[in-house]
Amino acid sequence: MQNDEASQWKERQQAELALLQAMFPDQVTWNDQRQEVQYKSTAGASLTLRLPEGYPGKQEPTLLGAFDQQKKDIRQLTKDTFNSLNLPLDQEVLDTLLQRFEDVVESRARTLESTQSSKVLADSATTNEESCKTVVVWLHHLLNTNKRKLALHPSIGAAKIVGLTKPGYPGVLIYSGPREHVDAHVAELKDQRWQAFQVRMDVAGPTSWSFSHGSGIREVESMSDVTQAIVEKENRDAFLEAIHIK
Structure with missing residues (x-):
């Protein structure tokens, strides 16, 4: 029974990865040897997840790395965001995690932009x-x-x-x-x-x-x-x- 479950989970993993690679052909890569999926946003941010043998049945993807456009480590911020989702087991969640990662990156970029804007007065030419x-x-x-x-x-x-x-x-x-x-x-x-x-x-x-x-x-x-x-x-x-x- 365990072998049957593992086989089913593997098939679901492969189907989900195939869908992601179709949706993000230049952004999602899969390392079968390491069981790692890497996502690179168009803005230059990157996310690396490891898929355990029990995913999606009874285990969640493991967050290995997360970096924003400036290559700053945002792993803890990303981890906190993922944990707040309370995603159920036995459900494919990679697409959701990628979207939430994009939200984290975008929110961080807005925060940095706001901080920089507060220090520099934009002149009228730039505004126009x-x-x-x-x-x-x-x-x-x-x-x-x-x-x-x-x-x-x-x-x-x-x-x-x-x-x-x-x-x-x-x-x-x-x-x-x-x-x-x-x-x-x-x-x-x-x-x-x-x-x-x-x-x-x-x-x-x-x-x-x-x-x-x-x-x-x-x-x-x-x-x-x-x-x-x-x-x-x-x-x-x-x-x-x-x-x-x-």
Whole structure:
């Protein structure tokens, strides 16, 4: 019976790892000899977990290492966050752990940025140069009707945000506009507990991107439609690079 359980757990491990590598093809690596999975965020943070023989049946992944974008050790902070989740046994949790790690890294980055900002007074030129931002989000899928509606209708600054959404597999979101409104909308979406909600690009600039439909956020059917709707070639190239097509 124990051998049967171990075999089942191994199969579930392999299936979960295959899904993660499909969702994060350039970011998740698996060392079979060490039984270790490593995740590298697009921002440069890294997380290393060991999968014991009893995972996911009766054991949890072991946290081996966690580093932020500046290569600072954030293992204890990450461990505390994971422990607070109270995740049940006999359930695949790697996707959840990766998302929470991204939250830790993002929160730490915001804290560091806030600390630095409090020490330096930004001049008006800098403020103007970064008054807008554009965010590209990659999703494993976008099918849920309510989530699709929420993606199209920000609760804050709806009239000032322009962008595109593409449902299906994968899902893609592009939002451009005033920094505070774009940040608020992305944060609102992130709270919906998506599967593999990944910010592939987050850049500030003096103006919003231009799209063929003009103002507002529009849903399109295909990745080709997304690309064609981005007016400036420079922005199209940046988008394709962000989603690892170019």
